[in-house]
Amino acid sequence: MTPFDEIERDLDWREAELAVLRLFLANEDITEREKRVLFRAAWALLYAHFEGFCKFALTVYFDALKNSGERCDNFAPKTQAFALTERLKAIRNLPPVDFISAMRGFEANVLAEPISFPEVDTESNLSPKILERLLEDADLEVKSLPLHNRSLFTLVSRRNKIAHGEREIIPEFEYYLQFEIAAKDVMNELALVIDEKLSSL
Numbered sequence: 001m002t003p004f005d006e007i008e009r010d011l012d013w014r015e016a017e018l019a020v021l022r023l024f025l026a027n028e029d030i031t032e033r034e035k036r037v038l039f040r041a042a043w044a045l046l047y048a049h050f051e052g053f054c055k056f057a058l059t060v061y062f063d064a065l066k067n068s069g070e071r072c073d074n075f076a077p078k079t080q081a082f083a084l085t086e087r088l089k090a091i092r093n094l095p096p097v098d099f100i101s102a103m104r105g106f107e108a109n110v111l112a113e114p115i116s117f118p119e120v121d122t123e124s125n126l127s128p129k130i131l132e133r134l135l136e137d138a139d140l141e142v143k144s145l146p147l148h149n150r151s152l153f154t155l156v157s158r159r160n161k162i163a164h165g166e167r168e169i170i171p172e173f174e175y176y177l178q179f180e181i182a183a184k185d186v187m188n189e190l191a192l193v194i195d196e197k198l199s200s201l
Helices: 003-026 032-067 077-083 085-092 096-104 106-111 128-138 149-163 173-199
Strands: none
Touching: 003 032, 003 173, 032 128, 032 149, 032 173, 077 085, 077 128, 085 096, 096 106, 128 149, 149 173
């Protein structure tokens, strides 16, 4: 199975689950109380799929880069910096003499090694700003992200209120759909840009 197959399969089950929930939300025969509960669940689930997919897709992408066996110095500086996060922290904390020694051998001993990455950290709160930073680390551009920045920020904020037990209720189907479309646009484009990037390696 290729990395894109893995990403596509993950995206498919998430979209299928959202489609089922959408049918329930559009049902005119449910009570107002049922509608309120369903919409609270929908906001939380939409965010969960947005964060879960982005984290999964980026993890598959970084794993594919690692499995390529390419040297660290063959990647963009931001990707190198992300890959070397822990190494750089360790070097910065060395005593001055050891620091100088480490810097002298940095190119030969570190940048020439096959690339490896830390875990993708969405900070359990994947705001558009955090996703933008992760995309920069990955040397990927998702052009729909700036277009949906405000919607995704609202989605994260609303999910946080629901997760913290606040009485956040937005039981309007057409309004909810705008946020689902925004999240799915970014998710689908992320899948495509990852496939395109990996195909060019």
